[in-house]
Amino acid sequence: xxxxxxxxxxxxxxxxxxxxxxxxxxxxxxxxxxxxxxxxxxxxxxxxxxxxxxxxxxxxxxxxxxxxxxxxxxxxxxxxxxxxxxxxxxxxxxxxxxxxxxxxxxxxxxxxxxxxxxxxxxxxxxxxxxxxxxxxxxxxxxxxxxxxxxxxxxxxxxxxxxxxxxxxxxxxxxxxxxx
Numbered sequence: 494x495x496x497x498x499x500x501x502x503x504x505x506x507x508x509x510x511x512x513x514x515x516x517x518x519x520x521x522x523x524x525x526x527x528x529x530x531x532x533x534x535x536x537x538x539x540x541x542x543x544x545x546x547x548x549x550x551x552x553x554x555x556x557x558x559x560x561x562x563x564x565x566x567x568x569x570x571x572x573x574x575x576x577x578x579x580x581x582x583x584x585x586x587x588x589x590x591x592x593x594x595x596x597x598x599x600x601x602x603x604x605x606x607x608x609x610x611x612x613x614x615x616x617x618x619x620x621x622x623x624x625x626x627x628x629x630x631x632x633x634x635x636x637x638x639x640x641x642x643x644x645x646x647x648x649x650x651x652x653x654x655x656x657x658x659x660x661x662x663x664x665x666x667x668x669x670x671x672x
Contacts, residue, residue: 497522510552512594519553526560529580531567555590602643603636 499520507514562585566578591599663670 495524495526497524509554510594512550513552516549516551519551521553521555522558523556523560524558526557526562528561529563529565531565533567535564550592550594550596552594553590553592557585557588557590559587560585601636602639 497520500517501509501513501520502517504514506518509518562583563580564583565580570577587603589601589603591601593599660670660672
């Protein structure tokens, strides 16, 4: 299935967080989804999300694996001769959004772990059982190293942009300047 939902409540949900025992715990898995959305449908969700009463926090985990979402701007064109905006495609390899007891949503990007065919467990047990032992430690180290790598890539990209900007400023005053 593309979408799996599981709502846990009571003492069994306490394994996720203390608040989950009282308010419940929602787990959503979206995998292999390929869809197209109009921007007007996304912008019209705003009134449904507004409320005078602050809702109770429900801890949750939303996992998106192998999804591709194409967003098309369907608003009226400002210039009739314009060909219109180009659709935006968002490809998601593996992202997990967690809402903890404080009500904050935490977004983490994870790489799927390939498991040999003979060792695969049912999807429900994979979601319910946390990684443990040496394998769990290795996965945490890999995830931490991937986060560090992503941070370094962003820092390098920012440094390259600063370098290009500085060169552009220098060339304003000295067009023959070479590095």
